Amino acid sequence: MAIRTQGTRPGRAAAVLAAAVALAGCAGLLTWWNTDALGPDRFCAGALASSEAASALPGPGRMVQQSLQDGSDPYYSFSCKVQRTNKFLNHEQPRLEAELSFDKADFAWTGSALWKDAASFSYFVGGATGAASETQAWVLLPVGCPGAARPNSKESQVPVLKVNLAEGRSTPAALARVAMSGARHVADGLGCTDAGVLKDPARTQGPAGAPQPTDPANACGIPGFRLPEAALVKGKAEQGTEHTTGKQSRTRVCSLDLKGSGAPRIDFAVSDDPVLTQGVRQDKAATRERGRTVTTCKDGDLYLGMSLNDAYSDLLLDEGMDKASQARTALFEAFADAVTAERGCGTPKS
Incomplete structure (x- = not known):
């Protein structure tokens, strides 16, 4: 018995060592597969x-x-x-x-x-x-x-x-x-x-809080900005809520979510960031009628932009081509006139 016991100790030690090496290898592989250890800088x-x-x-x-x-x-x-x-x-x-x-x-x-x-x-x-x-x-x-x-x-x-x-x-x-x-x-x-x-x-600068009901007389927090009647469709696109970014950034965006099926929405953007205004000025097609322009104000160039989501565009088209064109023009003019009046700019033009 003494001889058998002495003979098994080296075997047990080798087995323990092999198990430890295997565990270390597995741990190394787990670390390699599951973390960024020793990865590229x-x-x-x-x-x-x-x-x-x-x-x-x-x-x-x-x-x-x-x-x-x-x-x-x-x-x-x-x-x-x-x-x-x-x-x-x-x-x-x-x-x-x-x-x-x-x-x-x-x-x-x-x-x-x-x-x-x-x-x-x-x-x-x-x-x-x-x-x-x-x-x-x-x-x-x-x-x-x-x-x-x-x-x-x-x-x-x-x-x-x-x-x-x-x-x-x-x-x-x-x-x-x-x-x-x-x-x-x-x-x-x-x-x-x-x-x-x-x-x-x-x-x-992220969104300025949760969406709020739109003020009919000051949409998007812009004094005097009213949604024109031509842009509203009774029971399908009516005054709803608005979501606006904060005032600290040179670019501000406001999303108007109208009441109606399909979630009609209008996005408005205002920016006096020179990199943006110079970039838009390169586009000769950036005209007032298309819902985007750069106009000159007392403190420099000002970008004004508007876009309609598919649900709202389709809704207006259902009312007829003339209605859709009239609504787009009236919307952008109301927005541009209110912004330029607030900022002391001239008549919006590209």
């Missing part, structure tokens, strides 16, 4: 710090760069995707997509299918021109970047860094940091000389 050709990506991609799993396009062949372009991966979860993990896009300077509140509910965004205060929500962010680049001139690009289009978060939510502040980092990287690639406009914002 930056993603997207240096455009995005891992700490910024991590704050925008909450949850378990390891961050992995899924794709990257960053080059000039023959014109500068940029797109990148970073995603959380997890060996133990079956559902889709959060994915961050950042890209350089060429669009109208006021794309975010002029009826774009991918950018909705503009009044729910948090707009930058100080620094760059942009906005962020829990799932999206954008930053306008300076007008006149040499690399932005492309044979097939339209005069009305300006470079924009856009960020979308799929399968999850983050914070506006986290997505704003990602968008700013990407915007500076893209500005360098485009050869922008006026990089000073891409300073980090001091903060972001």
